Amino acid sequence: MSDDFSQFQDAFFEEAGDHLAVVEEGLLALEQHPEDLDLLNKIFRSAHSIKGTSGMFGFNAVAQFTHKMETLLDLLRNGQKVVTPQVADLLLKSTDCLKTLVDAAKTGSPVDDETVQRLTIELATASALGGQPPAQAASGSKQASSPLTPSLIPEPLHHYTIAWTPPDWLFQRGLDPLQIFKELANLGTLSQVAVDTTKLPELAAMDQEKCYLSWSMRLETVKDRKAVDAVFEFVREDSVLVIEECEALSVKREASESGQEREASESGTKHASRFTNDASRETSGMDGEPKPLGELLVESGAVSRETLDKALSQQKRVGEILIEQHAVTPQQVEQALQKQKQQESVAQSKKTDTASIRVDTDKIDKLINLVGELVITQSMLSDLGARFEMSQISVLLERMAQLERNTREIQERVMSIRMLPIGTAFSRFPRLVRDLSAKAGKKIQLVLAGEETELDKTVIESIGDPLTHLVRNSADHGLEPPEERLDNNKPELGTIRLNAFHEGGNICITVEDDGRGLNRDKILAKAIKQGLITENEKLSDDQIWPLIFKPGFSTAEKVTDVSGRGVGMDVVKRNIEGLGGTVKIKTALGKGTIFTLKLPLTLAIIEGMTVRVGKDTYIVPLLSILESIQPKAGAIKTVVGKGELINVRSTYLPMMRLYDVFSLQPEYTDPTKAILLILETEGERVAVMVDEILGQQQVVIKSMEQNFRKVAGVAGATILGDGTVGFILDVRGLLEIARQGAPVAA
Amino acid sequence: MSKTALVVDDSPTMRQMVALTLTNAGFDVLQAEDGKDAVNKVTGGPKMDIVVTDLNMPEMDGISLIKELRKMASFKFTPILMLTTESAAEKKQAGKEAGATGWIVKPFNPEVLLKIIAKVLPA
Numbered sequence: 093m094s095d096d097f098s099q100f101q102d103a104f105f106e107e108a109g110d111h112l113a114v115v116e117e118g119l120l121a122l123e124q125h126p127e128d129l130d131l132l133n134k135i136f137r138s139a140h141s142i143k144g145t146s147g148m149f150g151f152n153a154v155a156q157f158t159h160k161m162e163t164l165l166d167l168l169r170n171g172q173k174v175v176t177p178q179v180a181d182l183l184l185k186s187t188d189c190l191k192t193l194v195d196a197a198k199t200g201s202p203v204d205d206e207t208v209q210r211l212t213i214e215l216a217t218a219s220a221l222g223g224q225p226p227a228q229a230a231s232g233s234k235q236a237s238s239p240l241t242p243s244l245i246p247e248p249l250h251h252y253t254i255a256w257t258p259p260d261w262l263f264q265r266g267l268d269p270l271q272i273f274k275e276l277a278n279l280g281t282l283s284q285v286a287v288d289t290t291k292l293p294e295l296a297a298m299d300q301e302k303c304y305l306s307w308s309m310r311l312e313t314v315k316d317r318k319a320v321d322a323v324f325e326f327v328r329e330d331s332v333l334v335i336e337e338c339e340a341l342s343v344k345r346e347a348s349e350s351g352q353e354r355e356a357s358e359s360g361t362k363h364a365s366r367f368t369n370d371a372s373r374e375t376s377g378m379d380g381e382p383k384p385l386g387e388l389l390v391e392s393g394a395v396s397r398e399t400l401d402k403a404l405s406q407q408k409r410v411g412e413i414l415i416e417q418h419a420v421t422p423q424q425v426e427q428a429l430q431k432q433k434q435q436e437s438v439a440q441s442k443k444t445d446t447a448s449i450r451v452d453t454d455k456i457d458k459l460i461n462l463v464g465e466l467v468i469t470q471s472m473l474s475d476l477g478a479r480f481e482m483s484q485i486s487v488l489l490e491r492m493a494q495l496e497r498n499t500r501e502i503q504e505r506v507m508s509i510r511m512l513p514i515g516t517a518f519s520r521f522p523r524l525v526r527d528l529s530a531k532a533g534k535k536i537q538l539v540l541a542g543e544e545t546e547l548d549k550t551v552i553e554s555i556g557d558p559l560t561h562l563v564r565n566s567a568d569h570g571l572e573p574p575e576e577r578l579d580n581n582k583p584e585l586g587t588i589r590l591n592a593f594h595e596g597g598n599i600c601i602t603v604e605d606d607g608r609g610l611n612r613d614k615i616l617a618k619a620i621k622q623g624l625i626t627e628n629e630k631l632s633d634d635q636i637w638p639l640i641f642k643p644g645f646s647t648a649e650k651v652t653d654v655s656g657r658g659v660g661m662d663v664v665k666r667n668i669e670g671l672g673g674t675v676k677i678k679t680a681l682g683k684g685t686i687f688t689l690k691l692p693l694t695l696a697i698i699e700g701m702t703v704r705v706g707k708d709t710y711i712v713p714l715l716s717i718l719e720s721i722q723p724k725a726g727a728i729k730t731v732v733g734k735g736e737l738i739n740v741r742s743t744y745l746p747m748m749r750l751y752d753v754f755s756l757q758p759e760y761t762d763p764t765k766a767i768l769l770i771l772e773t774e775g776e777r778v779a780v781m782v783d784e785i786l787g788q789q790q791v792v793i794k795s796m797e798q799n800f801r802k803v804a805g806v807a808g809a810t811i812l813g814d815g816t817v818g819f820i821l822d823v824r825g826l827l828e829i830a831r832q833g834a835p836v837a838a
Numbered sequence: 839m840s841k842t843a844l845v846v847d848d849s850p851t852m853r854q855m856v857a858l859t860l861t862n863a864g865f866d867v868l869q870a871e872d873g874k875d876a877v878n879k880v881t882g883g884p885k886m887d888i889v890v891t892d893l894n895m896p897e898m899d900g901i902s903l904i905k906e907l908r909k910m911a912s913f914k915f916t917p918i919l920m921l922t923t924e925s926a927a928e929k930k931q932a933g934k935e936a937g938a939t940g941w942i943v944k945p946f947n948p949e950v951l952l953k954i955i956a957k958v959l960p961a
Binding site for chain 2: 263
C-alpha cells in the first residue's frame with residue numbers, strides 16, 4: 093500500500109477508538125433498554141464502520157472479529173435474536189477483545205489468541221439460528237470461502253458462445269451494454285457479435301429508457317469460466333444468460349439448456365464465495381501478479397489451506413534456530429528479546445505521546461478570526477508609527493489596548509485548543525462500575541457530573557489511571573455489601589459520584605462514595621504495625637487519612653482481584669503530584685468518603701513565587717513551598733559531610749544557599765537577614781536561602797533542554813514581565829544537590 | 839476534462855480512502871458524509887460521472903440516496919456503486935431495485951475499486 097494511505101492509519105485508529113466508545117456506551121445503555129432499536133442501529137453502524145475500514149487497511153484480524161460481532165448485532169436489530177443479559181455481556185466482552193485487537197494493530201501489542209478464539213466461537217454460537225451448532229456454521233462458511241475448482245496449469249484456449257438478454261431496465265441502473273462488450277473484448281477475441289432486434293417495438297410505443305435488445309457472440313480466451321462470469325457480475329441474476337463452452341468450431345454442448353438452470357442456481361453460491369473471499373487475492377489472480385509460493389500451492393490443490401497455515405506456524409524464529417545450533421544460549425536470546433521489547437515499548441510510548449488532537453472547527457474558526465483582528469491592529473499600529481506625532485498619543489494608547497486584548501484572546505483560544513471535556517476520561521467508568529458491582533456482589537450506581545468541564549489533554553490522559561483506582565477503591569473498600577447497608581439503615585444501592593468543576597485556576601475532581609468511610613482506628617493500628625508511625629504519636633484526623641497513601645498500605649482484610657494489595661493509593665498520589673496536583677480526603681465514619689483531586693488546568697503554566705537573589709530573579713513552584721521563615725541566630729548548625737542544617741521546630745532540615753548553588757552575588761550572606769523557603773517534594777524537605785520574596789504570578793514554562801541544555805536545579809525558564817529571563821527552580825534537583833553537597837557551576 | 843466522482847460515506851477514513859484513490863486516478867472528487875449531505879451537494883450542482891456510496895449511514899442511508907439520485911435528471915443514467923459488506927442478498931437486491939449499477943464488497947483495495955469503476959464507467 094502506498095505512503096498516501098499510511099497517513100490515514102492514524103485517522104483510522106482515532107476513528108476506531110471513537111466507534112469502540114460508541115459501541116461500548118451503546119451496549120451499556122442497551123442493557124437498560126433492550127428494545128431500543130435506534131440504539132442497536134447506532135451500535136451496528138459503528139461496528140460496521142470498524143469492520144469496513146479495518147479491512148481496508150489490511151487489519152484482517154480486526155475485520156474478521158468485528159464481522160462476527162456485526163453478524164450477531166444484525167440478527168438482534170432484525171429481531172431474529174433477542175437482547176438477553178448474556179448476549180449483552182458477550183458483546184461487551186467482545187468489545188474489549190476488539191479493543192485489544194485494534195491496539196495490537198496499532199502498536200503490535202500482544203493479543204490473547206485464546207480469548208479471540210473463544211469469543212469468536214461464542215459469537216458464532218449466539219448467532220446460529222434455531223440452535224444450529226457453531227461447528228457446523230463455521231465449517232459451512234469455510235467451504236464457501238475455499239476456491240471452487242482451482243487449477244494452475246496454463247489453460248488452453250477456451251471457446252465460448254454467449255447469448256445475453258439483459259433486463260429491460262438495464263439503462264435505468266446506469267448500466268451500459270457497451271461496457272460489457274469492452275470488458276469481454278479485454279478477455280480475449282470477441283467475434284460474431286450479433287444483435288437481436290426482434291423485440292424492438294414500433295417507434296411510437298418505444299420507451300427510450302428501456303433496453304429491448306439481446307445479443308449473441310463468440311469469445312476466444314485463455315481465461316476460465318469464472319472470469320467470463322465476472323464480466324456479467326452486476327447483471328447476471330436479472331438477465332437471461334447462456335454461456336456455453338465449445339471445442340473450436342464443433343460445438344460440444346457440454347452446457348445444455350439444463351446447464352443453464354444449474355448455472356443460475358450455482359451463481360448464488362459463487363456469490364457467497366466472492367463476498368467472503370479476500371477481494372485483493374481474487375484480482376491479483378486475474379492480473380497474473382506473482383503470489384507467495386504457499387498461496388500458489390493452495391490454489392493448485394497441492395496442499396490445503398490448513399496444511400499451509402500449519403507449516404507457516406512451524407517456521408522457526410531466528411533465536412530458536414541459533415539456540416539449536418548452540419551458537420547462543422537461551423539466556424542470551426531471552427536478554428536480547430527483553431531489550432527488543434523495551435525498545436519497542438519506548439518507541440510505542442513515543443508514538444502515543446505524539447498523538448494528534450481533535451479540535452472543534454469552531455474553535456479554529458474563532459482563532460483565525462482573532463488572528464485576522466491581530467493583523468488589522470498591527471497594520472493600524474505600523475501606519476500610526478510611520479507618521480507619528482505627539483498629538484496622537486491617545487490614539488496610540490487605544491491601539492495598544494486593542495493589541496493587548498487581541499493577544500490575550502488569542503492566548504486563551506490557543507490554550508483552549510488543548511482543552512478537552514473531562515467526559516472522555518469519565519466515559520470508561522460506567523462500564524467499570526458495572527463490572528465491579530457484578531464482581532463484588534454489590535449494588536452500585538454511578539453518578540457523573542461536570543463531564544463538560546474542560547482541561548488540558550495531557551492532564552486528561554494522565555488522570556485516567558488514578559481515577560480508575562479511586563473508583564475501584566470506593567467500590568471495593570468504601571461501599572459495604574448490601575446486607576450491611578440494610579443493617580445500617582442505608583439504601584441497598586450504593587452510590588459513587590464523580591464530579592468535576594473549576595475552582596480558581598484549578599480543576600477539582602471528586603470521587604465520592606456513601607460507604608462506610610475511613611476507619612481511624614484501623615488505619616492507626618495498621619500504620620503502627622507497619623512502622624509508619626510510633627504508638628505514642630498524637631495525630632489529628634487530617635494527619636491520619638494521608639497515611640493510606642503510603643506505599644504498601646492496605647487495611648483490607650482480604651486481597652481481592654480488584655484492590656487490597658496495597659499498591660495503588662501511593663501511585664495515585666504520586667501520579668497526581670506528578671501533574672502538579674494534590675489529593676485531599678474528607679471522610680465520615682459510616683457516611684462515606686470524598687477524595688478531592690485538585691489539578692492545574694494545564695501543564696504549560698505553573699503558579700510560581702518569584703524570589704530574588706542578588707540581582708537575579710528565580711521562580712519557585714508554589715505547590716512545593718511549605719512556608720517561609722527568617723531563622724534566628726543559632727538555629728543553623730554545620731555537620732561534617734552533610735553541610736548546613738537548620739532547626740525548624742526541632743526538626744533538622746538541610747539548608748542550601750541559592751547563591752552558592754548558582755554562584756551568584758547575594759545581598760545577604762547571613763541567614764538571619766535573608767529568607768528561608770521550606771520546600772517539599774515527595775515527602776522530603778529542604779530549606780533554600782534567598783534574599784527576598786517578590787511576589788506570586790503565573791508563569792509559562794519554557795524548556796531548558798530545547799533552548800539551551802539541562803541545568804541541575806533548574807526545571808525551566810520563563811520570560812518575566814520586564815522581558816528578562818527567570819529560571820524556575822527544580823525542587824527535586826535541589827534536593828539531589830543538597831544530598832551531594834556540591835555546588836554546580838552555572 | 840477530468841471525470842467527476844461523488845463519494846458518500848459517514849466514515850471519514852473510508853471516504854477519504856476512496857476519495858484519495860479516485861483523486862490519484864485523475865477524478866475530481868466531491869465528498870459527502872451521508873445521503874442527505876450528498877443530495878444537498880448535488881442538487882442544482884455539478885453533474886457527476888460516477889457515484890460511490892456506502893449503505894449504512896445516519897440521516898439518509900445509501901438505498902434512499904440512490905432512489906433520490908435516480909429521480910434527478912442529471913443522475914438518471916449515472917453509474918452508482920454501493921459499498922457493502924453485506925453478503926445478504928436482500929441488501930443487494932434492495933440496492934438494485936433502487937437503481938444501483940453495481941456493488942463493491944468491503945474490504946477492497948484501491949485496485950479493485952478502480953477496476954470496478956472501469957467496469958461501469960463509459961470511457
